[in-house]
Amino acid sequence: MNKITKRILILLTTVLISCGIPQTEVDKLNAEIETLKKEIDECKNGADKLFAKANLHFEQKDFNASQNELNTLIQKFPASEEAAKGKELLTQLNIEIEKLSQQKQKEEIERKKKEEKRLSDATKNMRTKYDDINEITWYRDKTSPQYNNYNGFFGYFGKSNTGIPFLRLRIQYAADDWLFIESYIIKVDGITYTIEEEKYGEIETDNGSGGVWEWLDRAVSEDELQIMRAVANGKDVKIRFNGKQYRKDKTINSTQKAALRNVLDAFDALGGKIY
Structure with a gap:
């Protein structure tokens, strides 16, 4: 809950109480608001949405962002169908991360070889x-x-x-x-x-x-x-x-x-x- 939402709820509660509405009714209204907020959050960040975002990041080769979305998906919705698909995607993602790591190591070796040759060429005269x-x-x-x-x-x-x-x-x-x-x-x-x-x-x-x-x-x-x-x-x-x-x-x-x-x-x- 962000600061603005908290302030609105405090203000709303104060207004309702000042209008003579019983505290039980106020609490009930607050509970309904919390439920609505959860439904909105699930609509924005539900299992299907999380998987879709993770898959998009994967296709864009933004592996860190994809991994974060998948971890959130599996943690929040462990029994969902999307979580199962997310675990499969996570396996593919780890394979790609390993390939990327090996490619970087190879490039670093090549860079060092080129640098050694450059130094050799520069000092041979x-x-x-x-x-x-x-x-x-x-x-x-x-x-x-x-x-x-x-x-x-x-x-x-x-x-x-x-x-x-x-x-x-x-x-x-x-x-x-x-x-x-x-x-x-x-x-x-x-x-x-x-x-x-x-x-x-x-x-x-x-x-x-x-x-x-x-x-x-x-x-x-x-x-x-x-x-x-x-x-x-x-x-x-x-x-x-x-x-x-x-x-x-x-x-x-x-x-x-x-x-x-x-x-x-x-x-x-x-x-x-x-x-």
């Missing part, structure tokens, strides 16, 4: 190096430079034994003369991005055998990740190395872009995260 002191495995595309005396714009990432991958960006400049780089301007298909030195000495320098090397190596933020993805997928990509007095422009070629895509794919596939 990576060169790995294990740092046993810090317990970190470093991943770098096989075509990316290993040493400072090569020009490069590339990403790489590390993964600890218990953590998730973390991404780094490295920009290298190698030439005969110093630029003393302070910032980089990257132009991707007409859109310009800037990467600046955030603190003094962040862009490091070295020299040897007649050459000079300047490089930036930093943890990737959301802004740098956006730049890396743009470069990886861009068609016409150029980088300007801005020095204290001079500058140098270079094209980021297809090999560098492919390497960047490989690293980003592997980073994503291994569950990498930008902090």
Whole structure:
């Protein structure tokens, strides 16, 4: 009985008593109301109606709803013909639920196999190096430079034994003369991005055998990740190395872009995260 019905009955009883109608007559009227309510409920939720709803849910493959209706049917009308049919339908329903469970298990196995293959494909182009002191495995595309005396714009990432991958960006400049780089301007298909030195000495320098090397190596933020993805997928990509007095422009070629895509794919596939 809902709150509105209770309030109506209380009000009706109060009115009848106030009109001088004996309590016995009021009780009799209340009993008739309760009987009428049960008849209405059976009309709405009788055995035939419950079975019809359960069967409809079954056909729609809404097995949980069908199961609830059948359990209600069997509990309320255990001796009815519909309850007998409901038990048969419940048996079929349990078979379908088991089939569905087995199908989900099969799909999960297939999903895991595909995920393992995706991870394998993503890392097959990576060169790995294990740092046993810090317990970190470093991943770098096989075509990316290993040493400072090569020009490069590339990403790489590390993964600890218990953590998730973390991404780094490295920009290298190698030439005969110093630029003393302070910032980089990257132009991707007409859109310009800037990467600046955030603190003094962040862009490091070295020299040897007649050459000079300047490089930036930093943890990737959301802004740098956006730049890396743009470069990886861009068609016409150029980088300007801005020095204290001079500058140098270079094209980021297809090999560098492919390497960047490989690293980003592997980073994503291994569950990498930008902090």
